[in-house]
Amino acid sequence: YCRDRDLPLDFVSAHIYPERYMKGDIPANSLEEDLGSMMDSWLNMKRFYAGSDNTHETIRALQDIIDENVENSPNLHITEWCASAYGRNLIHDTAFMASFIVYNVLKCEEKVDSLGYWTFTDIMEELKAGISHFHGGFGLINKDGIKKPGYYAYYLLSKLGDRVIARDENYIVTKAGDDIKILVYNFAYFDDLFLNGDVSALSATERYRVFEEKEDRDVLITINGLNGRYKITRYELNRNNGSAFDEWVNMGAPENMKKEEIEYLKGISRPKIHTEIRAVEDEIKLGAHVPVHGIELIELETIYSKK
Numbered sequence: 375y376c377r378d379r380d381l382p383l384d385f386v387s388a389h390i391y392p393e394r395y396m397k398g399d400i401p402a403n404s405l406e407e408d409l410g411s412m413m414d415s416w417l418n419m420k421r422f423y424a425g426s427d428n429t430h431e432t433i434r435a436l437q438d439i440i441d442e443n444v445e446n447s448p449n450l451h452i453t454e455w456c457a458s459a460y461g462r463n464l465i466h467d468t469a470f471m472a473s474f475i476v477y478n479v480l481k482c483e484e485k486v487d488s489l490g491y492w493t494f495t496d497i498m499e500e501l502k503a504g505i506s507h508f509h510g511g512f513g514l515i516n517k518d519g520i521k522k523p524g525y526y527a528y529y530l531l532s533k534l535g536d537r538v539i540a541r542d543e544n545y546i547v548t549k550a551g552d553d554i555k556i557l558v559y560n561f562a563y564f565d566d567l568f569l570n571g572d573v574s575a576l577s578a579t580e581r582y583r584v585f586e587e588k589e590d591r592d593v594l595i596t597i598n599g600l601n602g603r604y605k606i607t608r609y610e611l612n613r614n615n616g617s618a619f620d621e622w623v624n625m626g627a628p629e630n631m632k633k634e635e636i637e638y639l640k641g642i643s644r645p646k647i648h649t650e651i652r653a654v655e656d657e658i659k660l661g662a663h664v665p666v667h668g669i670e671l672i673e674l675e676t677i678y679s680k681k
Contacts, residue, residue, distance in 0.1 A: 382446040385487070388436055389454035392428040393421045420571045421460060426563035429455065429478045432452055432484050449487040456492045456512055462500045464510040464581050467619040470562070472523035472611055476669055477561040491524070507628060508576065508619050518584060520618045520634045526611050527643055530671045532556060533609075545593055554674040560591040560664040579623050582613075582667075591621040592666045600654045602679035610646040612668030618643035651677070 376383055407460030425431075436450060457465060457474050465471070475491065482489055494509030496504060504511050507518060514525040534557060545558040566576065568584035575583035613620045621643050622628075628635060652658070662670045 377443065377445075383444055383448040385449040385451055385454045386436070386440055386444075387451045388432075388605050389474070389492075389615050390429050390432050390457035391454075391456060392424040393459050395419050395421065421573075422571050423564055423569045424448075425634060426477075426561075427481070429489075430485065433482055437485065437538050440479060445591065451488045451490070451540050452486055453476050453488070453490045454492040455489055460510075461498075461512055462504065464576050464578070466510045466512060466524075466586065467508040467516070467522055467525045468581050469611075469613045469617040469620065470582075471552065471669050472527035472616075472669055473559050473561040475524055475527040476557065476559045480498075480541070489513075491496060491528075506572060506580075508622055512555070516618070517557045518631070518639075520557050520636065520643060523611060523617045524620065526616050530609055530611060530645070530669060533673065544591060545595065547595065547597075551678060552676040554597065556595060556660065556662075556672040556674075558591070558595075558662045558664050559669045560588065560666050560668045562588040563666075565637045578630065579627050581619070585666070590666060592661065593664065594659060594661045596657060596659050597674075598657050600674075601656060601657055603651060603653050603677040605656075605662075605673075605675040605677055607673040607675070608648045608651055608662075609671040609673075610648075610668070611670070612665045614665075615646035616644055643670075 496513035535548035539547040
């Protein structure tokens with residue numbers, strides 16, 4: 375329509391979720407049902423998942439369509455994006471979401487103009503409120519205001535510098551002024567059973583048996599050309615540090631929590647922080663041990679530099 379009438383597009387928007395549904399799962403009379411019944415039918419369908427690079431591959435396919443059909447190269451905005459389109463998917467509360475976000479944001483940030491995570495909180499208008507404190511809602515924050523691992527993934531991403539020095543499949547090194555920011559991550563995706571719709575390994579308190587088996591990752595990064603004193607700050611985000619769901623399980627998975635218990639979870643569910651001051655002459659080696667689903671941010675802040 376726009377091409378035939380010489381109308382430039384301002385932007386193209388799309389939603390990306392990795393799920394697929396078996397043909398015929400939607401009842402034939404679903405269009406005649408009320409909205410609540412339609413939602414129930416959809417929520418109860420069997421889900422299959424695309425591969426780990428689905429977000430990147432979909433963006434690339436969308437860009438090819440835009441390049442082929444539109445002359446003025448409009449912006450591409452992904453206005454909804456998540457690991458699942460199901461608002462009761464128990465993986466949403468886990469530490470997996472942190473590495474999922476980091477992996478995809480870093481892989482796609484130069485390919486798309488925006489990548490809008492769905493959603494900010496578990497409180498939303500499309501579904502009635504979940505009963506459990508950790509019911510698998512989309513949100514980066516649960517209904518009690520407790521920040522999930524996905525929230526802290528964005529927090530650590532926000533600390534990266536604006537210049538990329540080096541990057542690999544498992545890390546990125548950036549600069550902000552004279553400071554250096556390194557982000558290392560250990561991303562593991564779904565196993566074959568979960569990819570093909572088997573959710574039997576998921577339960578209210580056990581949610582990590584649906585992922586592929588991977589080892590902890592050890593990374594050693596060498597940076598040359600530094601001379602002076604530096605403050606080194608490490609932020610560790612993993613199942614043991616910064617995962618509210620895992621801390622909730624550790625405290626007995628209580629439901630109907632009192633205000634005191636909610637505030638306790640808010641306080642304890644933060645990334646671990648460790649600092650040190652180090653004198654550097656020409657070279658520094660920085661190692662990181664990152665568990666599966668984990669992230670580590672290392673900041674080198676210049677105290678003084680020998681030019």
